[in-house]
Amino acid sequence: MDVVEGIFALIGDLTWGWSLIPFLVVLGIFFTLISKLVQFEFFGRMFRVLYSPREGTDGRRISSREALLVSVGGRVGGGNIAGVAVAITLGGPGAVFWMWAIALVGMATSLFECSLAQLYKRAEPDGTYRGGPARYIIFGLGEQFRWLAVLYAVCLIAAFAFGFNAFQGNTVAGAANDSLGVERLYTGLFLAALTAFIVYGGIRRIAKAADIIIPVMAVTYIGMALFVTLINLPELPGVLYSIVANAFGIETAVSGGIGAAIAQGLRRGLFSNEAGLGSAPNVAAVAHVKHPISQGIVQSLSVFIDTMIICSCTAFVILLGDVYVPGAQDINGVALTQQSLVSHIGDWAQYFLTFAVLLFSFSSIIYNYYLGETALTVFTESRAVLHGIRVAVVGVVFLGATAPAATAVFFFSDPLMGILALVNLVALTMLFPIGMRLLKDYRQQLRAGIDDPVLDVDAYADLNIDRAAWSDAK
Structure with missing residues (x-):
């Protein structure tokens, strides 16, 4: 077992460490510059989806807004509460600045990977779609890359x-046990039952659940953070100065200085917003839209919501309080966020945070399951095998919740995510000219006065596109 763990540790070092x-940073900057700052050009258009819940769908398909919310639910998880705290503890306040920076360039990466997932998506017999990096590798790069x-x-x-579903189950059960005294067994049974109900409903039920959970989750957490910010408003300019000063080495809060701030900010930011990691495109592909770039723009908003809004909320809660002590590591992770919130508004805040962790983690569980289901279809469409993975996921959630040490079994998760991210980035780099071709088409239609551009499949006859998936785009 030690040999196996050592191999995966080496893979983790070679991917995340070296x-x-x-690669993610350089590629994000490259996409941003070559596309002429596309994420800022279309920033205003991103928000249209928030007030167009089911435009263009017939009840069978998934709307652009629903796909966005499923994606937000997956990106926003325990990392937004615990991960930000870890970044600040190890990298100082300056880590927050570099989280913001990587999110802004990551918005361009996300736009292109999600647009390609839309272009190469395949229509399903039930009227839904499937897509993602696996399909744009097969149909974009060719069978030789299967x-x-x-x-x-x-x-x-x-x-x-x-792996990650075991950790999410563990996070929820731990928070419920620490703040409410609820036994892990009962939390595990509750989570497993809820997970089974959602995943057996397929992508439609997942989308409907996200349509309810994510707005509640985001609004309550943002509202709490805004309240904390308002009652500490005089200290806000000092916190903002501290973030910028530590980011550029003007001040030093931890050993390692600017290097620690950059390393922790970039690492935690990328873990949180997932831009370029190849997970979000699987969900982006299910939306019914008229042009691939339309959903790419929407998915950029998902990165913005995750890091620029949700992660910033956690950062302000911590930095505006007096619990965080620069350089000290005796309070870390979710405990730092929890104690900071308690210091602002009282003991009841720990119950609120438990509720937030539950919503954040459960939204990630259903998102993670759908990623696995989509990946499975690369091998087989067998209903029996699909049933098997559903049972396995429900079991893993229960195992992670009830047996804290069981999550150690999934030590391979981060290294394998590093591999899939590298695979996605290689494919994305090779297909980038197609992404730019789509972007040029989208811009030309806007300049021609077409407010909602439409994909003309005939103009892409040289590509392996599923015409059935775009038959009613107009």
Whole structure:
């Protein structure tokens, strides 16, 4: 077992430690510059989806807004509460600035990967769609690269459907036990039952659940953070100065200085918003839209919501309080966020945070399951196998919740996510000219006065596109 753990530790070092983060950063900057700051150009258009819940759908398909909310639910998880606290503890307040920076360039990466997932999506018999990196590898790069799609799919199932779902179950059960005294067994049974109900309803039920959970989750947490900010408004300018000063080494809050701030900010930001990691495109592909870039723009908003809004809320709660002590690591993770919130508004805040963790983690569980289901279809469409993975995911959630040490079994999750991210980035780089072709088409239609551009499949006859998936785009 030690040998196996050592191998995966080496994979983790080679991906997250040496290649992945520089690749993500450089690629994000490259996409931003070559596209002429596309994420800022269409920033205003991103918000249209929030007040157009089911435009263009017939009740069978998933709307752009629903796909956005499923994606937000997956990106926004325990990392937004515990991960930000870890970044500040290890990297100082300056880490927050670099989380913001990587989110802004990551918005461009997300736009292109999600647009390609839309372009190469496939229509399902029930009227829904499937897509994602595995399919744009197979249909965009060609059958000779199917092995790469298979590698990606295996990593996606193992890391997200199993590994990360065990951790999410563990997070919820731990929070409920610490603040409410609820036994892990009961939390595990509740989570498992709720997970089974949602996943057996397929993507439609997942989308409907996200349509309810995510707005409640986001509004309550943002509202609480705004309240904390308002009651500490005189201290806000000082906190903002501290974030910028520590980011550029003007002040030093932790050992490692600016290097620690950059490393922790970039790492935690990328873990949180998932831009370029190849997970979100699987959900982006299910939306019914008229042009691939339309959903790419929407998915950029998902990155913005995750990091620029939700992560910032956690950062302000911590930095405006007196619990966080620069350089001290005796209080870390979710405990730092929890104690900071309590210091602002009282003991009842720990119950609120437990509720937030429950919603954040459960939204991630159903998102992670759908990623695994989509990856599974690369190998087989068998209903029996699909039933098997559903049972397995429900079991993993229960196991993670009831047996804290069981999450150690899934030590392979982060290294495998590193592999699938590298696979996705290689494919994304190779297909980037197609993404720019889509963007040029979208811009030309806007300049011609078409407010809602439409994909003309005939103009892309040289590509392996499923015409059935775009038959009614107009």
